[in-house]
Amino acid sequence: GDSVTQMEGPVTLSEEAFLTINCTYTATGYPSLFWYVQYPGEGLQLLLKATKADDKGSNKGFEATYRKETTSFHLEKGSVQVSDSAVYFCALSSTTSGTYKYIFGTGTRLKVLA
Amino acid sequence: GAGVSQSPSNKVTEKGKDVELRCDPISGHTALYWYRQRLGQGLEFLIYFQGNSAPDKSGLPSDRFSAERTGESVSTLTIQRTQQEDSAVYLCASSLVGRAGGLRETQYFGPGTRLLVL
Numbered sequence: 056g057d058s059v060t061q062m063e064g065p066v067t068l069s070e071e072a073f074l075t076i077n078c079t080y081t082a083t084g085y086p087s088l089f090w091y092v093q094y095p096g097e098g099l100q101l102l103l104k105a106t107k108a109d110d111k112g113s114n115k116g117f118e119a120t121y122r123k124e125t126t127s128f129h130l131e132k133g134s135v136q137v138s139d140s141a142v143y144f145c146a147l148s149s150t151t152s153g154t155y156k157y158i159f160g161t162g163t164r165l166k167v168l169a
Numbered sequence: 170g171a172g173v174s175q176s177p178s179n180k181v182t183e184k185g186k187d188v189e190l191r192c193d194p195i196s197g198h199t200a201l202y203w204y205r206q207r208l209g210q211g212l213e214f215l216i217y218f219q220g221n222s223a224p225d226k227s228g229l230p231s232d233r234f235s236a237e238r239t240g241e242s243v244s245t246l247t248i249q250r251t252q253q254e255d256s257a258v259y260l261c262a263s264s265l266v267g268r269a270g271g272l273r274e275t276q277y278f279g280p281g282t283r284l285l286v287l
Contacts, residue, residue: 098279099278100278101275144212148274157214157217158214159211161210161213161278
């Protein structure tokens with residue numbers, strides 16, 4: 056069945072460091088891919104998304120490119136800030152045999168130190 | 170309101186009691202989802218409603234869990250005979266459905282209901 060696998064955390068970085076959080080997926084058909092973020096004490100919110108191969112989603116300095124050949128959607132940011140400390144969830148949506156699924160990864164906690 | 174709302178925000182109950190959690194989706198959103206998030210863990214899919222179609226209940230962990238949705242509006246998640254392992258944050262989300270049935274839409278999450286079973 057469809058699934059999402061993301062790197063385990065926690066990830067601890069110094070401010071201004073480069074961030075990569077890996078996400079790979081398995082799916083039949085052509086899923087859409089998402090990154091959601093959960094800041095401390097807040098609800099989940101969409102960070103970025105991509106709906107087809109080679110699309111790049113971007114928001115708040117974060118980027119992720121839909122790579123069909125490697126079934127990946129890695130999240131990157133060139134220079135993290137303390138305010139980026141949060142839990143990041145990779146997710147996909149797909150329709151298989153008429154059944155719709157929205158699947159989340161287990162989340163990766165990011166801690167950025169000043 | 171502009172967003173998804175959930176009530177109560179916090180619920181403390183005794184083991185064995187029944188609880189009912191409520192979700193008000195964004196107006197016009199035909200898809201509604203319930204998830205469970207245990208402390209320090211990821212999202213666990215529970216149930217999905219889409220318009221008038223039969224709900225996808227494949228994520229419900231036991232027959233103590235049930236959910237209903239009135240048309241395309243309010244949904245309630247009921248947990249009967251609560252157990253301590255039911256303690257978690259219960260999240261509701263809603264999304265639009267494309268006319269062609271392409272369900273490639275962003276989910277909008279409510280703030281969650283934090284349930285503690287003593």
